[in-house]
Amino acid sequence: MDVKINGETRKFDAPLSVLEILQAMNLPSQKIAVELNLEIVPKSAYDSQIVVQGDQIEIVHFIGGG
Amino acid sequence: MSVDNTKDDFMTIAGRQFSSRLIVGTGKYVDYAENAAAAEAAGAEIVTVAVRRVNLSDPSAPMLVDYIDPKKYTFLPNTAGCFTGEDAVRTLRLAREAGGWSLVKLEVLGDEKTLYPNMPETLRSAELLIKEGFDVMVYCSDDPIMAKQLEDIGCCAIMPLAAPIGSGLGVQNPINIRMIIEQSSVPVLVDAGVGTASDAAIAMELGCDGVLMNTAIAEAKNPVLMAEAMRHAVIAGRQAYVAGRMPKRQYADPSSPLAGLI
Numbered sequence: 001m002d003v004k005i006n007g008e009t010r011k012f013d014a015p016l017s018v019l020e021i022l023q024a025m026n027l028p029s030q031k032i033a034v035e036l037n038l039e040i041v042p043k044s045a046y047d048s049q050i051v052v053q054g055d056q057i058e059i060v061h062f063i064g065g066g
Numbered sequence: 067m068s069v070d071n072t073k074d075d076f077m078t079i080a081g082r083q084f085s086s087r088l089i090v091g092t093g094k095y096v097d098y099a100e101n102a103a104a105a106e107a108a109g110a111e112i113v114t115v116a117v118r119r120v121n122l123s124d125p126s127a128p129m130l131v132d133y134i135d136p137k138k139y140t141f142l143p144n145t146a147g148c149f150t151g152e153d154a155v156r157t158l159r160l161a162r163e164a165g166g167w168s169l170v171k172l173e174v175l176g177d178e179k180t181l182y183p184n185m186p187e188t189l190r191s192a193e194l195l196i197k198e199g200f201d202v203m204v205y206c207s208d209d210p211i212m213a214k215q216l217e218d219i220g221c222c223a224i225m226p227l228a229a230p231i232g233s234g235l236g237v238q239n240p241i242n243i244r245m246i247i248e249q250s251s252v253p254v255l256v257d258a259g260v261g262t263a264s265d266a267a268i269a270m271e272l273g274c275d276g277v278l279m280n281t282a283i284a285e286a287k288n289p290v291l292m293a294e295a296m297r298h299a300v301i302a303g304r305q306a307y308v309a310g311r312m313p314k315r316q317y318a319d320p321s322s323p324l325a326g327l328i
Contacts, residue, residue, distance in 0.1 A: 007119075025125060027125050028125075032120055043163070059119065061164060062115040062129075062130050063115065063116050064092035064093045065092060065093045066114055066116075066232075066258075
């Protein structure tokens, strides 16, 4: 399936949970926030929230800023 | 209040007490290590941070939180770069999820050249955020009427610009800053435009509760030394304000007594 993450299209084998996608991409789930199709995914739902073909995900974190 | 008990002179924002009145940004530094050293030298308790996409091609790239500990500093997520209320609200919802904090800095920009705030959008998004339970510290123009409206809808700190963001021009409109301070019952912080230590001291002498700065420290030749200078300037300005300055006079007034002159 194709999933758009931070504007880039990525291919994954099957429907996966948000947590599995984060793990596949080596992203530390405690230091980030995830938005799925413009809705925030609470950290508590990373395991249960399933991502399907065509979903759009934003993964953000804190960086330096004024 | 004596100089000694300025130690108990806290800045209270949204029910939280801070002994440092200097908030520093974390942008424009050479690296996060220098950034961390500057925040330490500034004696800051609050640092502003931006919310951006993670680097998918290099997830092992250094992260801000590895250098500046969110347990030691209060992270104040900002909405820098947002030009609409929707973008600002979306950014801060993500920030709250990433960090778990509801204290945020709202800035909705109106123009790329001046980075002046878009006040109607700022007001609209502040209302939305406050309804959602955020504690909103708001970057705003130095217009006392706008500042009053922001306070009335429930912003927890009013943060007018001293001069355009990153300009280093210092307090350009002390009359308006003073008016905003006099009318406000929430903290007023000068946000943006400070260039050097005397600018910060002037803001504090006007009666500001605090100062927020980034570029003045990050773009100094020696950022860590400038951070320390800013710490002293904010403390000195605060103490001078609390002490109450002497009146200005048109002509001289001798300091030595005239009685007993030979």
